[in-house]
Amino acid sequence: MVLTRKRVLPTAMLDSLSPLIAALRADGYSVIGPTLRDGAIVLAELTSASDLPHGWGVELDAGSYRVRRRDDDAAFGHSSGAQSWKTYLHPAKVPFWTAQKTSDGFTVDVPPPDGIRYAFVGVRPCDLRAIAIQGRVLGSSYAARLESAFIVAVDCTEPGEACFCVTAGGGPACGPGADIQLTETVGPRYLASAQTTIGQAVLDTLPQQPATPAEREQGATAVAQAAERMQRHLPSIDLRDLLSGSRNAARWDEVAQRCLACGNCTMVCPTCFCTSVRDTTDLGGDIAQRWQTWDSCFDLDFSYLHGGPVRTSTSSRYRQWLSHKLGTWHDQFGESGCVGCGRCIVWCPAGIDLTEEVSALAQERQTDHE
């Protein structure tokens, strides 16, 4: 995939996604996409388009997630789900090496790449941005996995109640990063365009009609309306400046009264990337392994330096997370670390709402200045 391609307008209309998924599987891709499991829309391997959550939507709130029946058969009539694509591109547990004791020392084996080529079907615009953000943070191993991946992105036509991508610098229309881009329309039928050469090669093999101007108009209108339907917003001020000026805000102690420091927000966040390494040995001490695992700034061990953890209070840990996400991420990587997908709001067991916390910080700062 190429990140710099200019958006190509939809050229084709597809009656079904079955041929697309079949073509990708025939090309040797492991096709991953949304599916309904255990009362949630999760990412899993798709064997056919019938695995997609046709006719299912979601009802979201801070700390609350329910699936609901839709009155149509839309496959993408739900917003960002329980997991993000980092499950596949930046897995929770990765083996680094295995060392084995020998008669005259030890050997170290680095496992070869798993060789899985993923095709991601149904990547939302917010997640497309998140994938690119993680790519800029994580470098080569991530880039290798991403390079071999085929991405089918879908414009967002129905934002969830927790979404705020528009005020997080994005929007419901796909930006760069996809190989094929879809817009789901009534039926459901799919406006499609290839954004890359390999995307074009796949699209050319699929049964299709040319997209009519009216169909394109219908798709563009649905996406434009989605932008108007965001229910949550970040304040339109310089957030980097707000966070750097709010180190001593009283709000951190207030949010710490509710925050359980459980780390759910970081685990579901599509850009949070922190990891730890852990070493294991077998009982006999002949084999040692080193693993990379997801970590979180909410883990007390995360800030463990010589002698003990640096951030012992919940308020200091919440402050660290939010300040990095919206503030110092700019200094480190030249952009914000938040794409406005709303997962941290939905999957917080205490229902803490990032947009509300930022607004409260902005309010507190304004009051302090008056």
Added chain:
Amino acid sequence: MKPKLAVWKFASCDGCQLSLLDCEDELLEIAAHVQIAHFLEASSASVCGPYDISLVEGSVTTPLDVERIRQVRADSKQLITIGACATAGGIQALRNFADVDEFRSIVYARPEFIDTLAESTPIAAVVPVDYELRGCPIDRGQLLETLSALLNGRRPRGPLHSVCFECKTRGTTCVLVKGTPCLGPATQAGCGALCPAYGRGCYGCFGPATGAPAHAKKVFNLFNSGAPS
């Protein structure tokens, strides 16, 4: 000489000792690297101390328990408590919030024969403990990690974070946010998020996560009344 391992039982249900026997695939390897010197649930043959590693199950509930655990401590280089009873008092520590004489008179026909302490306490309340494994029962993987670390002369590694880390790592969708009450966010990880993986809420048998807000303590009274928080 292989290190000597002993397993001791106090007020408990035996389930944590069973976790050691449950290490079916690793049992022969364990036996290859340690001498199982005292483990009555597995064998009536017993070798006297001192012991390199003692695993202690159960809480201290009688005057005799106090004497026994002092002897176990004196005989053991490393003492590891296994399970919620040994680590935090167990279900029987619910008595700590009531009058034990009243319980005794209601439950037993001849209460005067019952020689019990007013409180059920963790092992660490009576003798110094080197490591504590939490849970009801303990996690097999944590037990093996601890034994492996001690046999290899390194520090055992246990998570300080919440059960939520383990749900997210294994891809379990949050049951709490979907409407099932769950103590996972305030409970220490280590079980591999077993209950939520089967659609049930965590009932907190591993006790409060380090750094969980103090107000979460009260919800842990079922298995972990004696847990510090």
